Every structure is written in structure tokens, then in C-alpha cells.
Amino acid sequence: MALIAPSKRVRRTPFSPGVEAAGVSAYTVYNRTLLPAYFQSLEADYAHLKRHVQIWDVACERQIELCGPDARALLQLLTPRDLGNMRTDRCFYVPMVDASGGMLNDPVVLSIGPDRFWVSIADSDLMLWIKGIATALHMNVSVHEANAAPLAVQGPRANALMARLFGEAVTTLPFFGLGQVRFEGQDLWVARSGFSKQGGFEIYVEGDRVAMPLWGALMAAGADLEVRAGCPNTIERVESGLLSYGNDMTMADTPFHCGLGRFVNMAGLDRCLGGDALRKELQADPTRMIRPLAIQGHMPTCDRAWPVVTETGDPVGQVTSAAWSPDFKETVAIAMLDRAVWAPDTRLRVQTQDGSAEGSVRDTFWN
Amino acid sequence: MALIAPSKRVRRTPFSPGVEAAGVSAYTVYNRTLLPAYFQSLEADYAHLKRHVQIWDVACERQIELCGPDARALLQLLTPRDLGNMRTDRCFYVPMVDASGGMLNDPVVLSIGPDRFWVSIADSDLMLWIKGIATALHMNVSVHEANAAPLAVQGPRANALMARLFGEAVTTLPFFGLGQVRFEGQDLWVARSGFSKQGGFEIYVEGDRVAMPLWGALMAAGADLEVRAGCPNTIERVESGLLSYGNDMTMADTPFHCGLGRFVNMAGLDRCLGGDALRKELQADPTRMIRPLAIQGHMPTCDRAWPVVTETGDPVGQVTSAAWSPDFKETVAIAMLDRAVWAPDTRLRVQTQDGSAEGSVRDTFWN
Numbered sequence: 001m002a003l004i005a006p007s008k009r010v011r012r013t014p015f016s017p018g019v020e021a022a023g024v025s026a027y028t029v030y031n032r033t034l035l036p037a038y039f040q041s042l043e044a045d046y047a048h049l050k051r052h053v054q055i056w057d058v059a060c061e062r063q064i065e066l067c068g069p070d071a072r073a074l075l076q077l078l079t080p081r082d083l084g085n086m087r088t089d090r091c092f093y094v095p096m097v098d099a100s101g102g103m104l105n106d107p108v109v110l111s112i113g114p115d116r117f118w119v120s121i122a123d124s125d126l127m128l129w130i131k132g133i134a135t136a137l138h139m140n141v142s143v144h145e146a147n148a149a150p151l152a153v154q155g156p157r158a159n160a161l162m163a164r165l166f167g168e169a170v171t172t173l174p175f176f177g178l179g180q181v182r183f184e185g186q187d188l189w190v191a192r193s194g195f196s197k198q199g200g201f202e203i204y205v206e207g208d209r210v211a212m213p214l215w216g217a218l219m220a221a222g223a224d225l226e227v228r229a230g231c232p233n234t235i236e237r238v239e240s241g242l243l244s245y246g247n248d249m250t251m252a253d254t255p256f257h258c259g260l261g262r263f264v265n266m267a268g269l270d271r272c273l274g275g276d277a278l279r280k281e282l283q284a285d286p287t288r289m290i291r292p293l294a295i296q297g298h299m300p301t302c303d304r305a306w307p308v309v310t311e312t313g314d315p316v317g318q319v320t321s322a323a324w325s326p327d328f329k330e331t332v333a334i335a336m337l338d339r340a341v342w343a344p345d346t347r348l349r350v351q352t353q354d355g356s357a358e359g360s361v362r363d364t365f366w367n
Numbered sequence: 368m369a370l371i372a373p374s375k376r377v378r379r380t381p382f383s384p385g386v387e388a389a390g391v392s393a394y395t396v397y398n399r400t401l402l403p404a405y406f407q408s409l410e411a412d413y414a415h416l417k418r419h420v421q422i423w424d425v426a427c428e429r430q431i432e433l434c435g436p437d438a439r440a441l442l443q444l445l446t447p448r449d450l451g452n453m454r455t456d457r458c459f460y461v462p463m464v465d466a467s468g469g470m471l472n473d474p475v476v477l478s479i480g481p482d483r484f485w486v487s488i489a490d491s492d493l494m495l496w497i498k499g500i501a502t503a504l505h506m507n508v509s510v511h512e513a514n515a516a517p518l519a520v521q522g523p524r525a526n527a528l529m530a531r532l533f534g535e536a537v538t539t540l541p542f543f544g545l546g547q548v549r550f551e552g553q554d555l556w557v558a559r560s561g562f563s564k565q566g567g568f569e570i571y572v573e574g575d576r577v578a579m580p581l582w583g584a585l586m587a588a589g590a591d592l593e594v595r596a597g598c599p600n601t602i603e604r605v606e607s608g609l610l611s612y613g614n615d616m617t618m619a620d621t622p623f624h625c626g627l628g629r630f631v632n633m634a635g636l637d638r639c640l641g642g643d644a645l646r647k648e649l650q651a652d653p654t655r656m657i658r659p660l661a662i663q664g665h666m667p668t669c670d671r672a673w674p675v676v677t678e679t680g681d682p683v684g685q686v687t688s689a690a691w692s693p694d695f696k697e698t699v700a701i702a703m704l705d706r707a708v709w710a711p712d713t714r715l716r717v718q719t720q721d722g723s724a725e726g727s728v729r730d731t732f733w734n
Contacts, residue, residue, distance in 0.1 A: 003393040004371040005404030006670035007601075008687055009490060009613035010395060026370040028377060029396035032490070032613065037372030099502045104495065123376060123399070125492035128471065132499020135466045135640055234374075246376035246399065273502055303373035320375055 001026075010034060013059035014149050014211030018219075022229030030060035030123045036231035043326055046235045049198055050327075053157035054230025055218050058195070059149030063204065064107075064119040064127045068141035071115045073271075074134055078104075080255060080278050082267035086111055091176040091191045094119075095255045095263050096126065101277035102251040103258060104129055106243070110178055110204070112189060118146060118204070122245035133273070147207055151214065154200035154230065161222040162201055166190075170201070183217070184210050195232040197240035197367045235323040238332045241292060241365030248290060248320045248334050254278060256286040257336065288317060288338050292362040293348070295331035298324050300354045307351045308335055308359070316341045319350055319359075328366055333359065368393075377401060380426035381516050381578030385586075389596030397490045400427035403598035410693050413602045416565055417694075420524035421597025422585050425562070426516030430571065431474075431486040431494045435508035438482045440638075441501055445471075447622060447645050449634035453478055458543040458558050461486075462622045462630050463493065464641035468648060469618040470625060471496055473610070477545055477571070479556060485513060485571070489612035500640070514574055518581065521567035524592045529568055531588040533557075537568070550584070551577050562599040564607035564734045602690040605699045608659060608732030615657060615687045615701050621645060623653040624703065655684060655705050659729040660715070662698035665691050667721045674718045675702055675726070683708045686717055686726075695733055700726065 004010075004027050011033040013019075019036055026037040036057060038045050048054065066074060076083050078096045086092050092109045105126040110118040119126065131143045153162055159171045166181040173179055173192040181190045181203065189204040205211050219227055243249055249258045255278070256264070264282065269275040293308075299322055306319040322333035333350070341348060344363040349356050371377075371394050378400040380386075386403055393404040403424060405412050415421065433441060443450050445463045453459050459476045472493040477485040486493065498510045520529055526538045533548040540546055540559040548557045548570065556571040572578050586594055610616055616625045622645070623631070631649065636642040660675075666689055673686040684704035692699045700717070708715060711730040716723050 001370045001373075002391050003368045003404075005393040005395045006368075006668045007395060007614060008669060008671055009397075009611060010670075012671055024369050026372040028372045028374060029399075030376075032396075037370075098498060125495055128492055128496035129499040131465060132496040133503045136500045136503035244376060247374060301373045302375060303377075304375055304379055 013057055014205065014208045015057035015059060015151060015215055017212055018215040019057050019229060024229070031062050031121065031125070033060035033062070035060040036229070038231065038233075039229055042233065042235060042323065045230055046233045047326065048226070048228055049155050049196060049230055049233055049236055051156065052226040052228070053153065053155035053161050053222055054228050055215060056152035056154060056194075056231050058152050058202070058232070061120050061122075061150050063146040063148040064121055064130060065116070065144055065146040066119065066130070066141055067116045069115055070134075070139040070141040071117055074130065074139055074141050075109065075117060076268070076271045077133060077273050078130065080264040080268040080272045080274060082265040084267060089178055091178050091193055093263065095258070095260050097255065097272065097274035097278065098251065099273050099277065101254040101274040101281060103245065103249045103253050103255065104251060106245050106249070106260070108193065110189060110191070118148065120150065124245060149205050149211060150202045151205055151211075152194045152200060152202045153218065154194045154196045155198045157222070157225045158200035161218060161225055161227060164221040165217055173201070183214055186210050195242055196236050197242070198236065234321065235325055235332070236367070238321050238323050238334055239325055239328065239366035241334070241367075243290065243334065244321060248336070253336070254281055256281050257288055257290070259290050261286075285339070288336055289342065291335055291337045291342060292365045293319060293333040293335040293337075293350070293359045294362055295322065295333055295350055295357050295359040297331065297357060299331045299357060300352055304353065308337065309349050309351065310341065311347060311349065316348065325366065332366055337361065380424055381572065381575045382424035382426060382518060382582055384579055385582040386424050386596060391596070397427035398429050398488065398492070400429070402427040403596070405598065405600075406596055409600065409602060409690065412597055413600045414693065415593070415595055416522050416563060416597055416600055416603055418523065419593040419595070420520060420522035420528050420589055421595050422582060423519035423521055423561075423598050425519050425569070425599070428487050428517045430513040430515040431488055431497060432483070432511055432513040433486065433497065433508055434483045436482055437501070437506040437508040438484055441497065441506055441508050442476065442484060443635070443638045444500060444640050445497065447631040447635040447639045447641060449632040451634060456545055458545050458560055460630065462625070462627050464622065464639065464645065465618065466640050466644065468621040468641040468644035470612070470616045470620050470622065471618060473612050473616070473627070475560065477556060477558070485515065487517065491612060516572050516578060517569045518572055518578075519561045519567060519569045520585065521561045521563045521597065522565045524589075525567035528585060528589040528592055528594060532584055540568075550581055553577050562609055563603050564609070565603065601688065602692055602699070603734070605688050605690050605701055606692055606695065606733035608701070608734075610657065610701065611688060615703070620703070621648055623648050624655055624657070626657050628653070652706065655703055656709065658702055658704045658709060659732045660686060660700040660702040660704075660717070660726045661729055662689065662700055662717055662724050662726040664698065664724060666698045666724060667719055671720065675704065676716050676718065677708065678714060678716065683715065692733065699733055704728065
């Protein structure tokens with residue numbers, strides 16, 4: 001494997017000193033920002049995440065701030081989800097689409113003040129899309145990247161660790177609940193959320209002043225909980241069916257293809273720029289959709305789409321993410337598959353860069 | 368140094384098999400695509416580039432295709448450069464700005480047919496900005512990423528190598544001239560351009576069919592010219608003053624700050640979305656600008672902005688790219704500096720992550 005070459009263009013984060021001190025082994029780049037990929041190894045990190053608690057530098061989830069009288073109307077142009085019932089004490093998962101209904105990003109939106117929102121983005125420069133529309137329509141709204149960096153606390157012991165630092169109250173946050181905690185005199189937004197299904201929180205750290213102190217305080221408070229530096233883990237996220245924009249969904253897929261049809265509402269479609277395109281799809285069943293696929297044996301690294309064919313060789317889709325699962329003793333995979341092969345236990349062939357393997361469609365993801 | 372973790376999201380290119388076979392040592396990520404950073408070492412690659420000829424996988428320079436009756440009008444909204452005299456036999460360097468005049472990208476535009484353009488982008492998802500504007504204004508234009516991957520042939524022996532494969536005619540292309548060559552039955556756009564000042568070409572390869580055959584043919588034809596796989600080289604590009612979007616310029620900088628004022632025309636400003644903002648700047652002299660800076664001795668890797676201060680400690684700018692130059696025996700750097708310190712030989716202090724060093728403003732870049 002090759003090294004990653006440092007440059008200013010691939011941005012460090014306020015937590016980079018902590019990540020480096022913890023001995024990061026590999027990075028990926030996400031929103032032009034460094035994101036750790038593993039520390040000890042993918043499998044050792046995975047085993048630890050499922051039992052203990054980890055601190056993740058996910059500053060690469062950049063916060064696009066929309067602020068101004070037209071902020072809410074602008075947001076509604078971007079998504080087929082009706083934002084009429086968006087609450088200030090909840091995160092909101094908001095698939096965003098282009099005029100063809102193609103997925104541009106699948107951010108979480110935080111309502112952090114009157115006419116003020118943070119759009120916590122997956123891996124695409126969604127700000128440019130939002131700014132382009134706001135500029136062309138002369139909307140009264142400022143669109144910029146906030147100086148805010150999420151730090152995730154993930155794992156079954158996340159409640160215990162957070163309670164030590166912030167008191168028991170934070171552990172009463174419901175899933176996707178949004179609140180605030182105070183650290184060294186600064187109020188920080190905190191949500192029960194994160195890119196694993198092991199439970200946990202994301203703390204949105206504004207500015208640099210408290211970033212490394214917070215990292216250090218969490219590490220110190222969790223020493224006997226076996227807290228470690230970690231990062232989103234490919235094995236765990238595939239087991240959990242957590243989709244990754246750029247891997248499992250792209251601009252070529254609509255929310256229906258991505259299994260996100262429940263976030264498409266008639267009230268949203270009426271105002272969304274992709275409304276007309278998606279309304280047509282609403283009337284037909286989707287032709288392809290993301291499905292879990294179990295593959296027998298170890299596979300090479302899934303660094304490209306793997307074609308999926310039937311046992312008679314007909315192309316029926318592609319695998320977009322895959323990893324060997326130590327717990328389930330098979331390769332767990334996310335695949336975009338044609339409707340004809342959705343039935344659980346359908347046997348398929350997966351064509352990797354190193355040869356083909358046998359796969360079987362599952363009804364549900366593993367976690 | 369850490370490894371780079373492969374995933375589908377960080378895209379491979381049609382030339383990746385060639386890059387891997389040539390023993391790439393480090394990558395960066397550019398437009399969510401793998402870009403080699405060095406093969407042997409930064410310094411060995413540099414010495415070779417300046418004497419021989421290299422083949423570069425620069426597929427990460429994605430081609431955003433604008434096609435349709437409104438394509439030219441849309442392009443003119445994006446840039447303060449007047450596109451009225453854009454020719455079909457020339458590449459066109461087109462700084463693109465937001466409504467505040469901030470740089471969003473500095474692509475090269477190729478006019479490849481009636482109402483059909485390729486915008487060959489630097490590192491930002493400029494397509495989302497263009498699509499956002501086209502969508503909001505209901506323009507009659509298609510905006511999408513073309514399936515086209517540039518392959519660069521760079522170095523003093525580039526003419527010799529290209530002539531062997533395509534005949535002498537290609538060597539008569541002037542700088543930024545645009546033409547076509549034919550390879551295995553396919554016509555390919557070719558320009559005299561590239562991200563070095565050692566001379567050379569960029570060949571725009573559509574589809575996958577001829578990509579690796581072309582790579583192989585160039586390698587075979589250039590064996591006695593000591594052809595090698597290479598990539599944009601940080602040392603050479605800093606010596607040459609070739610600016611890198613994301614490193615040396617960002618959305619916070621206008622074309623004037625980037626020394627690109629000569630691409631701002633009154634006719635362009637009249638139609639550009641950033642016209643009003645830039646017209647104001649046109650009347651005043653820029654307060655800061657990119658300057659070459661020589662630093663004594665070896666520096667750490669420039670993976671973040673380095674503050675620059677006067678000898679009395681006043682902040683006057685930042686270094687955005689730097690590398691030790693074996694030829695000039697000093698660290699060559701690109702800095703964004705306040706007007707007060709532009710005079711050649713002004714002595715400044717550069718604050719790196721490992722301590723400070725002495726720098727001196729230069730009148731011109733090194734190459």
C-alpha cells in the first residue's frame with residue numbers, strides 16, 4: 001500500500017495532534033480533510049469499538065451554515081423531505097437531490113438558531129450547490145463553512161464516558177436528540193448520533209480553543225473504560241447498513257434507489273428542485289435498490305465497484321462496499337441490485353479485481 | 368507517515384494499473400480521485416522531470432461538460448474573464464468566482480464543439496456550483512462529468528516522445544494550443560499544457576478502451592528517452608510559480624490576490640455573478656498578493672499554512688506551499704503576503720510547526 005502525501009490542500013483538523021499521538025496507521029480523505037481509516041488495524045479497531053468506547057475525529061463532516069431570512073426556504077428547495085416539522089431539539093436526516101432527483105449528499109441538519117442551520121455533510125462539496133442556487137435566485141441568506149468540527153464518542157460505553165464529563169443529563173438525549181454541553185466555559189452542540197450502530201454522541205466543537213483539551217479530557221476520563229482513538233470502521237458500518245455517500249450512493253441514484261423513500265413526502269416534493277423528477281418515480285416501484293449481500297470467504301479490498309451477475313451471467317448490479325467480518329465469518333457487503341434479485345437467499349456471483357466469488361442476498365443488515 | 372486507505376469513494380482512474388505497475392510510493396486525493404504524489408522520491412522524480420520525459424496520470428483533472436444552447440452564457444456568468452474571443456484551437460484559462468469574487472476554481476476550458484465545452488477543473492466540486500446556477504436559472508444546458516481522463520506527457524523530451532507516436536505535426540502546437548491526435552482508431556483532444564514548466568502535453572482520453580494501451584505505447588516508444596511514470600512535482604511547481612487551488616488560493620481570495628488580475632476584463636465583469644464585487648476591487652490596489660519566498664534551510668512538510676511575520680513580529684501573511692529545492696539549494700515557497708512587504712529582498716520570519724525560519728521575498732519565481 002502507498003503512503004498519503006501531506007499538503008495544505010488536504011486539510012488537518014483541530015484534533016489532528018490527538019490522532020497523530022494515538023498512532024494513526026491509515027487515512028482517507030473526506031471533504032478535502034484527513035479522516036483516519038484505522039489505528040491498530042481494521043479488525044482490532046472493530047473489535048474494540050463493539051466492546052468499549054472510542055473518540056473519533058470526524059471534523060471532515062464539515063458544517064455548512066445557512067443563516068438569514070431565506071435559510072429555511074433554501075433548505076426546502078434542496079430536499080424532497082418536508083421540513084415543516086423540523087424541531088430545534090432534533091437532528092434531521094435530509095437527503096439532498098439535483099433537478100433529476102439524483103443524490104448530491106445525505107447530510108444531517110441541525111437547527112441551531114432562528115433562521116440558522118448547520119448542514120453536516122457527507123463527502124461532496126455540497127456548499128457549492130447550495131451557494132449556486134442561493135446566488136442565482138438572489139436569496140437573502142449567507143452560506144458558508146462554519147469553523148466547527150464534530151468529535152464523535154462511539155461504542156457501548158459512550159454513555160458512561162459522557163456522563164463522567166458532562167453529567168448524567170446528556171445520557172437522556174434520545175436518538176438524534178440535539179442539546180448542549182458546557183466545556184471550559186464554552187457551550188457545545190451535542191447530538192446522540194454517529195456513523196456506527198454501537199451507540200454514542202457527536203459533539204460539535206466550534207473554534208480551536210477547546211478542541212484538544214476536550215480530546216484530552218475524554219481520554220483521561222475514560223482511561224479505565226479502555227477508551228481509545230478510533231474512526232468510522234468499514235466492517236462495522238457495512239454490518240450496520242450505514243450508507244456512505246460516494247461509495248454506496250452517487251448522483252446516479254435517487255433516494256428510492258438508496259432505500260430512502262421514507263424521507264420523500266408530497267409536501268417536500270412540491271417545493272424541491274428535484275420534485276418533478278421524483279414524483280414520476282414515486283408512481284413506479286424502484287428498479288434497483290441497496291441490499292445487503294453476504295459473500296463467502298475473504299475478498300480483496302473493495303476499492304472499485306464489483307459487478308454482480310446471476311448464476312447465468314446476467315448483470316444485475318454492483319457491490320459498492322465490502323469487508324471481512326470477524327464476528328459473522330463472512331464478507332459483509334452493500335450492493336445496488338436490480339429488483340429481479342432482491343429475494344433473500346438469491347445466489348449471485350461477485351466479480352472482484354482478483355476473480356469471482358459467490359454471494360447471497362440477505363433480508364436485513366447484520367447489526 | 369500514514370498509509371492511504373483504498374475505497375471506492377476515492378476513485379481509481381483508467382491509468383491506475385500503469386501507476387501501480389510503476390511502483391507509486393505516495394498518493395494525494397484530488398477531486399475525490401487518486402493522484403500520485405511521488406514514485407521514487409520527490410527529489411528523484413524532480414531531477415528526472417527536469418531532464419527527461421514523464422507520463423502523468425492526471426485523470427483527477429475531471430472534465431465538467433457543458434453542452435447546450437446556453438452553455439456559453441452559463442460559462443460567462445462564472446468568470447470575470449471575457450469569453451468573447453475564446454477560440455476553438457486554444458485552451459482558455461478561466462478563473463471562476465462566487466458572488467463575492469472569491470476563487471472557486473481555476474480551470475482550463477476547452478471548446479470541443481458547437482455549444483460544447485470541457486471545464487478541466489482543479490480541486491473543488493465546481494460542477495455543483497455550475498449545476499446549481501443552471502438549475503436555478505432554468506438554463507437550457509446539460510452539466511455533467513465527462514468520462515474523460517487527461518494523461519500528461521511532461522519534460523524537455525516530451526516533443527520527441529509525442530512525435531514518435533503521433534508524428535511531427537503535434538509538436539507544432541503552440542502553448543495552450545488545442546488539437547487532436549488519433550490512437551488505435553480513436554480521436555483524442557490534445558493540448559500543449561500541463562502542470563509543470565518543463566514543457567509538454569495533455570491528452571484527453573475518453574472512455575477506458577485506449578487508456579492503458581496509450582500508456583503502454585508511450586512507455587514503449589520512450590524507452591530510450593528514459594521515460595518514466597511521474598506526477599505533478601511539488602518542488603518543480605513551486606519553483607515555477609504554478610498555483611494550486613486549495614493550497615495557494617481558496618474562496619477567501621479574489622483573482623487579484625492570486626495575481627490573476629490580467630484575466631479580469633470589463634466585458635467579463637458585466638456578466639459575471641461576481642462582477643459587482645470585483646469591480647470594487649478593480650478600483651483599489653490589492654492589499655495582499657501571492658509572492659515567491661525563499662527560505663533558508665530545510666523545512667518540515669508544508670501540510671498547513673505557515674504564518675509569516677516581520678522581523679518585529681507583525682503578521683503579514685502565510686506560506687501556502689514549500690519544498691526544498693535541490694537545484695537552488697534553498698526552500699522555495701509560495702506565500703500570500705500583505706502589500707507592505709512585497710519589495711524584493713524584504714526579510715521575513717516563517718513560523719512552521721517545528722519552529723521559525725528566515726525568509727526573503729523574491730521578485731520572480733525560480734523557473
